[in-house]
Amino acid sequence: MAIKIKYLLVSIILNGFIFIPAQQQGDTLTQWKAKFATLGGVPKISSEGTWIGINKQYKLGGDSAYVVSTKDKTIHKIVSTGVLDFLNEEGVFGRKADQLQFLNLKTGKIYQYNNASNYYRLDNLNRYAIYSRDKHLIFYDLTGNQLQEMADIDGLMATDSKSKLYVVRQSEGKAKILETTGKRQEIVYSTENRISKIELTPSGKQLLITEVQIQKGHNQLTILDSEHDYKKVIQLNVPSKSELSLTEIQNGKYFLINSRVRFSEEQSSLVDIWYGNDPFVNLHKRMYVNNEYWLWDTIANKLQSLKIQENHVLESLNNARYFLTYLPRKDYNFNTFTPDINDAYIFDISTESLTAIGSLKQIPTLTKGWRPDFVGNRFFCSKNGRLFLASNDGKNWSLFSTSGKREALIEKFGLEKPVFTANSNQIYFESSDDLWKYDINRKKLTALGIAKGKKVEIKNQTNEFGESTLNSFLPEDSILLEVYDNYSNKTFYNMYRKGKWKEVVPETENRIDSDHLLFNRNMTSFYTLERNFNQPPTLYSYVNGHKNKLFNAGIKDVEAQKIKQKIYNFKAVGKNLRGILYYPIDYDPKGKYPMVVHIYQVQRTLSNDYLSPNNVSPVGFQIRTLLERGYFVYLPDIEQGKDGPGMSALECVNSALDALLKNPLIDQDRIALLGHSYGGYETNFIATQSQRFKTYVSGAGFSDLISSYHSYSYQYVKPFYFFYETGQFKMGDSVAEDKEKYLLNSPILNVENVKSPILLWGGKKDENVPLDQVMEFYIGLRRYQKQVIALLYKNGNHDFLHHPLEEKDRDEKILEWFDYFLKDIKDVPWINKQIKKKAPF
Known part of the structure; x- marks a missing residue:
C-alpha cells in the first residue's frame, strides 16, 4: 500500500491514530468517522431574510443548530435536531425530543423548557405558548416572562400562529373550547359531546369542530365563524368513525366538505381470501366507503349536498360548479406504481349532469440524473378555477375548461410539471429541455431559449394539493427558476421580474439540493447551502450579484x-x-x-x-x-x-x-x-x-427476474410486476409478452x-x-x-x-x-x- 509517510505523520498529529490493517482496526475507524460533521437537514430562513437557521449533524449524535444573521454574521447556537422555527425576526425555536429552547435573537438569551410536548407561536403578539406533558399550557413573552398558565388541557388545540390559540377542556361530561391570546381567555363553544378534533381553515376565518355523539350513533361537524363572535354557521351530522376533510375553493369562498369511512371487515382467523379481480389486493385499509360530499358557500352560508355515483369520489377543480368524479382504481391491474384514472367525468352540480373526459394517465418526468419518475398530480388547475390540464395518453397535455370541454391539445412530448400564471392567461412548463410557455388565448407553445438542453424547475409557485388535483400558479409576474445541466452536473438560478430575466445565482459546479436555496419574502436576497466532493457544506449569500461565504460552523x-x-x-x-x-x-x-x-x-x-x-x-x-x-x-x-x-x-x-x-x-x-x-x-x-x-x-x-416479477411486495403493498414493466427495470412488457428478455437478463x-x-x-x-x-x-x-x-x-x-x-x-x-x-x-x-x-x- 503506497500511502506516503508524510500523510501517516500528519494523521498521527491531527487525529491521534493511523490506519492499520483492517482486522486490527476495531473502533479506530469508528472514532475517525465520528469526528466528521456536516451542515444538513432543511435550512430555514426568517420571513424577512434576516436570519437563517441550520443544523450541524454528527454520525453518532450530538447534533446542534446555529442561527446566522445575514446582515452582520452574528451567530447563535441552539439545541435542535429538526427544522428551526422563527417567531418573526425576534426569536427562534429549537427542539430535541422533549427539550425545547427559545432563543431571543435581540438579546441572545436562551430560555429552556423541559418535558415539552409542543409549542405555539403568536407572531402578531410577539409571544408563544409551551404545552407540557403534564397537560399545562403556559404563555411567555419574548423575554421569557410568564403571562398565563392553563391546567388540564387535553392536547386538542388549533392556532392561526398570529394572535389566537384555541384549546379544548373536557370534564364532567362537558367539553369547552377556549380562545386565548396569552393574557385573556374566553369560552367560544360548549357541548355535551366529546370533541375529537379542532382545526382552523387555512385563512383562519373558520373553526372546525368534530364532535362524537355516541348515543345518537353519529358524529357532528360544527363550524364556527371565528371572525364574528363565533357564530355557529354549519352543523352537519356525519357517520361515526368518519374522516372529515375540507378543501378550499377560490381562496376560501367555498369549501368542498367530504365525509368518508375507512373500509373494514371482519377477518377470518383461519384464512385470508385474495380475489383476482380485486383492485386493492391487501390494500383495503386504504379503501374508503360511504363517501358523502357537500359544497359550502361561505358568503351565502349555504350548504348543498352533492349526490354522486356509488363508490365514486369527488374532487375540487378550484371551481364552485364543476368537479372531477371517477371510480378509484377502476380496471387497475398494478402495471404502474399508482393507478391511472379511468373513465373520468366532470360533474356539473347545477344541472347534476356528467361530461366524460376519458381516461387520464401520468406524464413522465426525469429527475436529476435521468432517473424516470412521474408527475404525481394528474390535474393542474388555474387560479381562477376556469381551466385545468391533464393527459389522456401520458405523452401530451390537454387543456380543458372546468366544464369538461377540451380547449386544446398541446402536442409536445417532454413537457413536465405545468404552472399557471396568476392571471391564468399563460402556462409555464418545466422540462428537461428548457422552460416552455403556452399562450392560452393564442394556443401557441414557445421554448424560451434560456436553458436549452437543461432541466428547469420553478421554485416559487404556489401549490394547493388535493387527492389527484393541484392548484399550481405563480405569484404575480415573477418566476424563480433552477436550471440544472444533467450532463455536467452544474446549476444556476434565474429570476424573471418586470419583463426581464436576471441571473441571481451564477452557474456553479457545487451541489445545491432542492431545499438548499433560500430567499427572503421579496426575493431580493438569495442564500445557498453548497458542497462539493472536496468541500464540506457551506452557507453562501448572493446579494446584488456578489457571492460571500456566510457560515460553515467551523467545519474543516x-x-x-x-x-x-x-x-x-x-x-x-x-x-x-x-x-x-x-x-x-x-x-x-x-x-x-x-x-x-x-x-x-x-x-x-x-x-x-x-x-x-x-x-x-x-x-x-x-x-x-x-x-x-x-x-x-x-x-x-x-x-x-x-x-x-x-x-x-x-x-x-x-x-x-x-x-x-x-x-x-x-x-x-x-x-x-x-x-x-x-x-x-x-x-x-x-x-x-x-x-x-x-x-x-x-x-x-x-x-x-421471473420469480421476482411474479412476487408480492410487502414494501409497496402490491404485486411486484409494476416494478419490472414500468418501474426501475423498464422492461416495457410483461413476462408473457417477452420471455426471452426476462430470461436473458x-x-x-x-x-x-x-x-x-x-x-x-x-x-x-x-x-x-x-x-x-x-x-x-x-x-x-x-x-x-x-x-x-x-x-x-x-x-x-x-x-x-x-x-x-x-x-x-x-x-x-x-x-x-x-x-x-x-x-x-x-x-x-x-x-x-x-x-x-x-x-x-
Whole structure:
C-alpha cells in the first residue's frame, strides 16, 4: 500500500491514530468517522431574510443548530435536531425530543423548557405558548416572562400562529373550547359531546369542530365563524368513525366538505381470501366507503349536498360548479406504481349532469440524473378555477375548461410539471429541455431559449394539493427558476421580474439540493447551502450579484482538499455517458493501486457530493474511507438499452473500464465491483458474464427476474410486476409478452459462470428486495461450488440506515473483503473459513 509517510505523520498529529490493517482496526475507524460533521437537514430562513437557521449533524449524535444573521454574521447556537422555527425576526425555536429552547435573537438569551410536548407561536403578539406533558399550557413573552398558565388541557388545540390559540377542556361530561391570546381567555363553544378534533381553515376565518355523539350513533361537524363572535354557521351530522376533510375553493369562498369511512371487515382467523379481480389486493385499509360530499358557500352560508355515483369520489377543480368524479382504481391491474384514472367525468352540480373526459394517465418526468419518475398530480388547475390540464395518453397535455370541454391539445412530448400564471392567461412548463410557455388565448407553445438542453424547475409557485388535483400558479409576474445541466452536473438560478430575466445565482459546479436555496419574502436576497466532493457544506449569500461565504460552523476537512477527481467520457447503449474516478489520497504518481467500482444507474450527479465517510449513500460503500486506504474508486453511469437492464449494465461497465485502460496508476488485475439493491442486481448479472473483476460485493440484489416479477411486495403493498414493466427495470412488457428478455437478463440462469469470489449481504427484514432473492443466488453459487459468503443480518432491513450495529459490521466486513482480495491481507478468519477449504467450522 503506497500511502506516503508524510500523510501517516500528519494523521498521527491531527487525529491521534493511523490506519492499520483492517482486522486490527476495531473502533479506530469508528472514532475517525465520528469526528466528521456536516451542515444538513432543511435550512430555514426568517420571513424577512434576516436570519437563517441550520443544523450541524454528527454520525453518532450530538447534533446542534446555529442561527446566522445575514446582515452582520452574528451567530447563535441552539439545541435542535429538526427544522428551526422563527417567531418573526425576534426569536427562534429549537427542539430535541422533549427539550425545547427559545432563543431571543435581540438579546441572545436562551430560555429552556423541559418535558415539552409542543409549542405555539403568536407572531402578531410577539409571544408563544409551551404545552407540557403534564397537560399545562403556559404563555411567555419574548423575554421569557410568564403571562398565563392553563391546567388540564387535553392536547386538542388549533392556532392561526398570529394572535389566537384555541384549546379544548373536557370534564364532567362537558367539553369547552377556549380562545386565548396569552393574557385573556374566553369560552367560544360548549357541548355535551366529546370533541375529537379542532382545526382552523387555512385563512383562519373558520373553526372546525368534530364532535362524537355516541348515543345518537353519529358524529357532528360544527363550524364556527371565528371572525364574528363565533357564530355557529354549519352543523352537519356525519357517520361515526368518519374522516372529515375540507378543501378550499377560490381562496376560501367555498369549501368542498367530504365525509368518508375507512373500509373494514371482519377477518377470518383461519384464512385470508385474495380475489383476482380485486383492485386493492391487501390494500383495503386504504379503501374508503360511504363517501358523502357537500359544497359550502361561505358568503351565502349555504350548504348543498352533492349526490354522486356509488363508490365514486369527488374532487375540487378550484371551481364552485364543476368537479372531477371517477371510480378509484377502476380496471387497475398494478402495471404502474399508482393507478391511472379511468373513465373520468366532470360533474356539473347545477344541472347534476356528467361530461366524460376519458381516461387520464401520468406524464413522465426525469429527475436529476435521468432517473424516470412521474408527475404525481394528474390535474393542474388555474387560479381562477376556469381551466385545468391533464393527459389522456401520458405523452401530451390537454387543456380543458372546468366544464369538461377540451380547449386544446398541446402536442409536445417532454413537457413536465405545468404552472399557471396568476392571471391564468399563460402556462409555464418545466422540462428537461428548457422552460416552455403556452399562450392560452393564442394556443401557441414557445421554448424560451434560456436553458436549452437543461432541466428547469420553478421554485416559487404556489401549490394547493388535493387527492389527484393541484392548484399550481405563480405569484404575480415573477418566476424563480433552477436550471440544472444533467450532463455536467452544474446549476444556476434565474429570476424573471418586470419583463426581464436576471441571473441571481451564477452557474456553479457545487451541489445545491432542492431545499438548499433560500430567499427572503421579496426575493431580493438569495442564500445557498453548497458542497462539493472536496468541500464540506457551506452557507453562501448572493446579494446584488456578489457571492460571500456566510457560515460553515467551523467545519474543516483539510484532507478532503487533497482528493483528486477526474471525469471520463464513454459511449454505451447508444448514449454519451460519464464516469467519476477518485484517486487515492496522497497517491504516489509512480505507484499502482487497486480499484473498487460502484454501480447503480446514472451516477454523475454524485460528482459534487461531499465525500464524508459518514455518507449514507451509496449504501454500504465508503468512498472516502477507501480513498484514505489507498484505493481508486470509480462510479460509472449505467443507462438502459433495448436488450434489457442486465445486458445494458454489462455493456456500460465494459465501456467504462475501457476508458480507464490508459491510466497507468490503476492495477487492472485488482478491480472489484460493488452494488446495492438495483446495483446489487447489476453486480450479480455482471458477475455471471465478466472476467474483468477479481471480486464482487452484492447487497440486497435481485437474482431471478421471473420469480421476482411474479412476487408480492410487502414494501409497496402490491404485486411486484409494476416494478419490472414500468418501474426501475423498464422492461416495457410483461413476462408473457417477452420471455426471452426476462430470461436473458436473469442472473440466476447463468450463476454457474461466476468466476470470482463474491460477498452477498442482505437483511432478513428487508421488504424491498426480499432475502429470498439473495438466498437464491447464494444457493446457486453454492450448488456449483463457487467462492461465496452471504452475510444475513437478522434485524437488517433494506439499507440498515437505522440499524447502527448491523451497518457497522457490514461496512467493516466489506472493507476487510476488499483488503483480502485486492491487497492480499489474508489474516481474516471469517473469510478464510471459505477460502481455506480445510479450515474447521
